[in-house]
Amino acid sequence: MIFSVRPIQTVLVFLLGIIFGSFINAYIFRLHEKNNKKYKKSNLSILSGRSICPKCQHVLSVSELIPLFSWIYLKGKCKNCHKSISIQYPIVELLTGLLFVFSYKYWPYGFSELRTTIFGLWLLLLVTFIVLSVYDFKWMILPNILVKYSTLIGVLLIILLAIDQRSPKLLIESLISGIILFIFFYGLFVFSKGMWIGGGDVKISFLLGILAMTPVNCFLLVFIASLLGCIYSVPIIFFKNLELNSKIPFGPFLIISTVIVFFYATDLLNWYKTLVF
Ligand SMILES: [Zn+2]
Structure with a gap:
């Protein structure tokens, strides 16, 4: 295939x-x-x-x-x-x-000149995502320097995509999504005193939000990440006899979910609509 x-x-x-x-x-x-x-x-x-x-x-x-x-x-x-x-x-x-x-x-956007540049930025983002995921799995931390650079790459990618699609709406909606996800995660972090999500997850949430591109996609992103986190942690809690409040890195699941949403949000939402309506 x-x-x-x-x-x-x-x-x-x-x-x-x-x-x-x-x-x-x-x-x-x-x-x-x-x-x-x-x-x-x-x-x-x-x-x-x-x-x-x-x-x-x-x-x-x-x-x-x-x-x-x-x-x-x-x-x-x-x-x-x-x-x-x-x-x-x-x-x-x-x-x-x-x-x-x-x-x-x-790749949903084709490979004309500007779009190849956007694709290159996406590959760079994937590289930083893999580093962040391995880091979070091994040491439960998302290094600031990487969060900073990946956010810069992500913002540039969204700006170029908005230019390519001649859609100021795409840029504005993406920025609003980033802000919404950041506020949501920051709220969870403060409310749970850092028990439910880590500070690193809050720092990276703006980037993941802009890549989700719409507030509805942000909701989908959080849903899929939580689902993946559950699927991962249930056998660990069961076999290793961990406590329910043991810490499990959430960053990798947020990142995987962002990649899924970036490629398949429209398909997933259409599929969901056929189930509901
Ligand atoms: Zn050796």
């Missing part, structure tokens, strides 16, 4: 995706460990310096840096210390590749 149109472009988009996935893994490691004294010698700046094995700090060679394939070829173990490399690495690479291909295949 996926390969029915433009197979070469699809493969290229997938390769671009796994390369970005590899960059995401390196970026997450560096952002989180940049102040860790253990790695001081390895010069862990965010964008420069060679990648290292987190366990033995051996500098990775070119053959160990090929996204996805290196992990498979090395059977998930470091070439030097033979300790296992986290499954996060191939999962993130594969996920990024698949999300890029999905976005390319189902």
Whole structure:
């Protein structure tokens, strides 16, 4: 199905995706460990310096840096210390590749000049979304710097989309949606004293709201995210015997829901109407 149109472009988009996935893994490691004294010698700046094995700090060679394939070829173990490399690495690479291909295949706006730029911004947003999701799953935090940059990219994307569609209404409605979602989340945060949602969720809500583009879509976004959160947490509470008030990261579910709403809000709402009316 996926390969029915433009197979070469699809493969290229997938390769671009796994390369970005590899960059995401390196970026997450560096952002989180940049102040860790253990790695001081390895010069862990965010964008420069060679990648290292987190366990033995051996500098990775070119053959160990090929996204996805290196992990498979090395059977998930470091070439030097033979300790296992986290499954996060191939999962993130594969996920990024698949999300890029999905976005390319189902992109609703076409690929004329300006629209290709908008598509590029969307791919960048996906990259920041994956970093934010992994961060939230691992450390229950959405780093400010990423929230800031992804919001900037999102605002730019919506502005260009409004220009492309010659629709000031799209821009105004998106901004109103962002503000509504922000106020709603801020209210939940204050009301529950940070128990129901985290401060990071509040900070990212404006971006997710503008991407939802209408207040009704915001409602849909929150509904789907809550549903996904429930589906995820029920087996965990059941098997790991967690308390009902244990904290579960909500950011990843909000983000997944935003991607679903961005592509399928109209279809989902039409489907809902056929059920009700
Ligand atoms: Zn090693």
